[in-house]
Amino acid sequence: MSSTTATVLVGTTHPNDGVINPDVLIQVLEGGGIALSVHSLGNESALPTIWVLSDPEQLVVALLAAISMTLPENAKHSLQKKDRIDITEKNFKEMEQLALMALRQPGIAITATISDSASLRKEELIALIDWDVQVYQETYRRQRSNWLEGIDEASYERTVSNLSTVNEFTDDAQTVVAELREFFKGEK
DSSP states (O other): OOEEEEEEEEEEEOTTTOOEEEEEEEEEEESSSEEEEEEESSOTTSOOEEEEESSGGGHHHHHHHHHHTTSGGGTTOGGGGOSEEEEOTTTHHHHHHHHHHHHTOTTOEEEEEEOTTOSSOHHHHHTOTTSEEEEEEOSEEEEEOSSSSSEEEEEOOOOOOOOOSTTOOOHHHHHHHHHHHHHTTTOO
């Protein structure tokens, strides 16, 4: 059974108060494998599209490809008609091309909530320097457990850094930015 380890809202930034106007909700589901469940917020009757990854290393590219599919220019893309998309080595190049399309799109805003057990990392999201990005991480957790007596409770001290300058990243984020740039090197 899989659990939601991260949620990502995708949309545009409201011009007055800087919060997101979401169009799409993407859930990162992890358990025996990893998948994305993409929900259109504007069409309540639409069923979610499930993106099934064959390798957890595909997560960032799959997330960007799923975001790309929400762009108006991809409204007639062949993947739009599918309710399940399996990402394999065979079609991974197509996913990379879709991811590049999303990266080149200005004006996208994302708000992500990431649990500490998620494969998706904060650094991978703040590396998207051309987008408006908000990332929320676990600061407190209370969980009843069938395996422990009572309640498992944890509080986390997290420092909030001022990300007023987009090019100032933590060492981890600089590594991820370098990896993303290397991954998409030469793609224009």
